[in-house]
Amino acid sequence: MAPLFTVRIQLLLLQAVGFLIGLVGQAVRAFGGPRFSSRTTRPVTEPLLLLSGVQLAKLIRQRKVKCIDVVQAYINRIKDVNSMINGIVMYRFEAAKKEAHAVDKKLAENQEDEATLEKKWPFLGVPLTVKEAFQLKGMPNSSGLVSRRNAISKTDATVVALLKEAGAIPLGITNCSELCMWYESSNKIYGRSNNPYDLQRIVGGSSGGEGCTLAAACSVIGVGSDIGGSIRMPAFFNGIFGHKPSPGVVPNKGQFPMAMGAQEQFQCTGPMCRYAEDLAPMLRVMAGPGIKKLKLNDKVNLKDLKFYWMEHDGGSYLMSKVDQDLILAQKKVVAHLETMLGVSVQHVKLKQMKYSFQLWVTMMSAKGHDGKEPVKFVDLLGDHGKPIKPLWELIKWCLGLSVHTIPSIGLALLEEKLKYNYEKYRKFKAVEESLHKELTEMLGDDGIFLYPSHPTVAPKHHVPLTRPFNFAYTGIFNALGLPVTQCPLGLNAKGLPLGIQVVAGPFNDHLTLAVAQYLEKSFGGWVCPGKF
Ligand SMILES: *[C@@H]1O[C@H](CO)[C@@H](O)[C@H](O)[C@H]1NC(C)=O
Ligand SMILES: CC(=O)N[C@H]1CO[C@H](CO)[C@@H](O)[C@@H]1O
Numbered sequence: 001m002a003p004l005f006t007v008r009i010q011l012l013l014l015q016a017v018g019f020l021i022g023l024v025g026q027a028v029r030a031f032g033g034p035r036f037s038s039r040t041t042r043p044v045t046e047p048l049l050l051l052s053g054v055q056l057a058k059l060i061r062q063r064k065v066k067c068i069d070v071v072q073a074y075i076n077r078i079k080d081v082n083s084m085i086n087g088i089v090m091y092r093f094e095a096a097k098k099e100a101h102a103v104d105k106k107l108a109e110n111q112e113d114e115a116t117l118e119k120k121w122p123f124l125g126v127p128l129t130v131k132e133a134f135q136l137k138g139m140p141n142s143s144g145l146v147s148r149r150n151a152i153s154k155t156d157a158t159v160v161a162l163l164k165e166a167g168a169i170p171l172g173i174t175n176c177s178e179l180c181m182w183y184e185s186s187n188k189i190y191g192r193s194n195n196p197y198d199l200q201r202i203v204g205g206s207s208g209g210e211g212c213t214l215a216a217a218c219s220v221i222g223v224g225s226d227i228g229g230s231i232r233m234p235a236f237f238n239g240i241f242g243h244k245p246s247p248g249v250v251p252n253k254g255q256f257p258m259a260m261g262a263q264e265q266f267q268c269t270g271p272m273c274r275y276a277e278d279l280a281p282m283l284r285v286m287a288g289p290g291i292k293k294l295k296l297n298d299k300v301n302l303k304d305l306k307f308y309w310m311e312h313d314g315g316s317y318l319m320s321k322v323d324q325d326l327i328l329a330q331k332k333v334v335a336h337l338e339t340m341l342g343v344s345v346q347h348v349k350l351k352q353m354k355y356s357f358q359l360w361v362t363m364m365s366a367k368g369h370d371g372k373e374p375v376k377f378v379d380l381l382g383d384h385g386k387p388i389k390p391l392w393e394l395i396k397w398c399l400g401l402s403v404h405t406i407p408s409i410g411l412a413l414l415e416e417k418l419k420y421n422y423e424k425y426r427k428f429k430a431v432e433e434s435l436h437k438e439l440t441e442m443l444g445d446d447g448i449f450l451y452p453s454h455p456t457v458a459p460k461h462h463v464p465l466t467r468p469f470n471f472a473y474t475g476i477f478n479a480l481g482l483p484v485t486q487c488p489l490g491l492n493a494k495g496l497p498l499g500i501q502v503v504a505g506p507f508n509d510h511l512t513l514a515v516a517q518y519l520e521k522s523f524g525g526w527v528c529p530g531k532f
Helices: 002-031 053-061 067-085 093-109 114-120 158-165 208-215 232-237 276-293 324-341 351-364 377-381 390-398 406-418 426-443 472-480 509-523
Strands: 088-091 127-131 169-174 221-226 241-244 268-273 306-309 345-347 447-451 484-491 497-504
Touching: 002 406, 053 067, 053 093, 053 114, 053 276, 067 088, 067 093, 067 127, 067 169, 067 208, 088 208, 093 169, 127 208, 158 169, 158 221, 158 276, 169 208, 208 221, 208 232, 208 268, 221 232, 221 241, 221 276, 232 241, 232 484, 232 497, 241 276, 241 472, 241 509, 268 276, 276 509, 306 324, 306 426, 324 345, 324 447, 324 484, 324 497, 324 509, 351 426, 351 472, 377 406, 390 406, 426 447, 426 472, 447 509, 472 484, 472 497, 484 509, 497 509
Parallel strands: 127 169, 127 221, 306 345, 306 447
Antiparallel strands: 088 169, 221 268, 241 268, 241 484, 447 497, 484 497
16 A cells, blocks of 8 residues: 555645645735626627527528628627637637628528528537637647647648538637646636636636636537546536537547547547537537437437436545535435436445546556557647656746646646556556446446536636646546536526536437436526626
């Protein structure tokens, strides 16, 4: 147990260091940083902004609404509030308007019936935003790495190309954390994104710009990616829907950084949106041929499903306690399912969940089936030229001279220590296998597991440094390879989004998506910020 013990001490030390840096960050925020005259973004007044992607596409197809009016409404909204949230970091308004006019022209000339149009272009004319880490022609995909800021994509990532083919119109690209490895979206190219429900709070990461952009009604559908919660955490903190699909369904091609080694199985590209009814159609488009692995055409009868719930991970020393607000919200869901659907929701205690963080790290540092090692983080930061020297970067950072963010430097410093090398930590591989077996047997092809999306609601900026391991609430399901939909559950007394993870067995994404629609109907789904 000796090595494990030292790792434990090191992890606690890391938390202590993070705590100090977090305190300094708080102090800096108290005296400096941007100030806004309001706490939240302004509420939406334009009704076109309050329709789902699916509804917008329908109205456009029926020629009841002009595509240019929809795109213009979104551009106006972005111009109105994006400076507060800094969600979209590069616009393509002129190109988008041209594409919108082209859609209107096409529809004026096209005589095909509605059903044919829907089949050909399910998202015809629908505004879209894309996480910066993905290639979108004419835009950078630097992942916030300063050395890559000027490289412009000449092609589209596969999912972006598929959504464009389906008729969607990209408005711009959205912020993320440096190299997509942290749950506060901030970097040295684009600065920091702010939560529309409270601008002093985080948007989550790494698809955080996407989360706050959708929540602030600056976009209606978006593309994110998730290797440890990067879709679900921002969806949770910003009160929207985010789906991490079963692994190997949606192509990851065309994003930076690309996962290597075993990480390839954990990186999942997926849809983020404000309205649950957009999830399945987006997934159909984004998956391409991979959709055959899922059963999205199966009719789901919620009454026939088996439901399970667990209110926290069982007490890991690394993670925060789950907020009472979140436990209460989960209990309301349980009670609602029991009374309205007449199902019984079984409380479970999966003992090994408390090793979530250790399992995630073990799995992330494993070799791939092809024997390839994951790329080292110091190499990624050094952009494959020279690996960065983490200690030197830390000194530079203290002097305000580093081009990297403090979470990246911290991760680089700890990389070797955290590497739960396979031999030494075989134990965790066994734990993972046993937990995987327990959960997949429990869920089968008709089970749903309800689990917190995160231990706390959106914290203030910098606070994640003091709680670096909380992401394991989402990361565990990457390690286990299960599909998960994060569903919003209204706001707490401070006006901050609540939510829950809805998990199913492998390739049963259709179940979590059906539950997401049900929860939206029952609990109201997305709530417009600024109304509170
Ligand atoms: C954009 O992503 C592609 C595909 O992963 C990658 O080859 C390229 O280097 C990335 N561009 C930049 C500027 O990072
Ligand atoms: C707040 C902030 O730093 N915003 C920046 C986002 O990125 C754009 C494009 O690089 C900059 O112009 C903004 O200043």
